[in-house]
Amino acid sequence: MLVFEQKNICVLGGTGFVGQHLVSRLVRDGHHVRILTRHRERHRSLLVLPTVEVIKANIHNENDLNKYFAGQDVIINLVGILNESGNKGKGFQKAHVQLAQKVVQACEHNKVTRLLHMSALNASADPKNVVSHYLHTKGQAEELVHVIKGLDVTSFRPSVIFGPGDSFFNRFYQLLKLTPFVMPLACPNARFAPVYVGDVVSAIVHCLYDARTCDQRYDLCGPKSYTLLQLVKFTASFLPYKRRIIGLPPVLSKLQALIMDFVPGKPFSRDNYRSLQVDSVCKGKFPEIFQLTPSSIEEIVPQYLVNRCERGKFQDYRNHARRK
C-alpha cells in the first residue's frame, strides 16, 4: 500500500504545459511546491495556488540551484526544449545535459536524495543511435542522472503528450485555421502513441510514494498509435470548415524543415525532422506499476478542441458586434 506523506517539492519547468498540470495535482494532494522560473510575472495563475512558491531564478546558475534546493525532499526536472537558436546542438546541450549535471550537483550539495527526471521516448546517448540533437541530449542527460550514487532517480520517457494547453493538437488546430484550403504536411507517416498529460502526471505522482520506482526508466504511451497524417486529420475534424491535408514526400519534408528553420519561432526545424525519422511508439503497454488504463485522444481531445471552436465562434460574434 502506498503511504501519503506531505513533501517539499521543487519543480524546474513547472510553468510549462506538463508542469502546470503537475503542480495543480501536487497542490491538491497537499504538497508544498517551489517552482523556479525565468518569468515569474507571466504565471499569475500559479501565483494564486495555495502552498506554491513561484521564484524567479536562473536555473543555469549553480548558486541559485544550491539556494533553492535547500530543504526540499524531491526535485522534479521538467525542463526541455524542442528547438534551439542555431543548429549545432549547443542550446540542447545547455538545456538538457548541462542543466541535468547542475541539478544532480545541487542535489548532492543539499543532500536531496530523490529526483524525478523528464526525458523523452527514443532518447539515446548511444552515438550509433543519434538521430537528432533533441533525442541525443535527452539521452545523455538521462544517462548522467542515473549513475549518481545516493540519488534515487526515476526517468519518464513519453511519446507526444496531449491535454488541455498542449502544443501538439492546439498548434495543429491553429495552423489548420490559418492555412488556406490545403495544408502540406512534412513526415506524414511518422508514428506517435500520444499519451494523456493526466496519465503522465499520475505516473510522476505515483513515484513520490513508491520506492520500487527508484532507478527505473518508464516509456509512457497512450493506448493506440497513429501516423502524423491521421492525427492532423483528426485535429482538422474539429474545424467548422474543411481543410485538405497533403503528406509531403521525404525530399519535400526535408526542404520544408530547412526553410522553417529560418522562420522566427521555428515552427518546424531540421532537428524536428530528424527526430521524426524514428517512430515515437512504445514496445509494451503503459507500465503496470502505475495501475492505470491510459486515456485515448478520442476521449480527451474533443473536450478541449470543441471548446476552442466554440470560444472561437463566440469571439467572431464579438468581433462582428465590434466588442473586442
Ligand SMILES: NC(=O)c1ccc[n+]([C@@H]2O[C@H](COP(=O)([O-])OP(=O)(O)OC[C@H]3O[C@@H](n4cnc5c(N)ncnc54)[C@H](OP(=O)(O)O)[C@@H]3O)[C@@H](O)[C@H]2O)c1
Ligand atoms: N509535451 C510533449 O509532448 C513532450 C513529449 C515528450 C517529452 N516531453 C518533455 O517533457 C518536459 C515538459 O514538456 P512541456 O511540454 O511541459 O514543455 P514546455 O511547456 O515547453 O515547458 C518547459 C519549461 O521549461 C522551462 N524552460 C524551457 N527552456 C528553458 C531554458 N532554456 N532555460 C531554462 N528553463 C527553460 C520553461 O520554464 P520558464 O519559462 O518558466 O523558465 C518552461 O516552462 C520537457 O522536458 C519535454 O522535453 C514533452
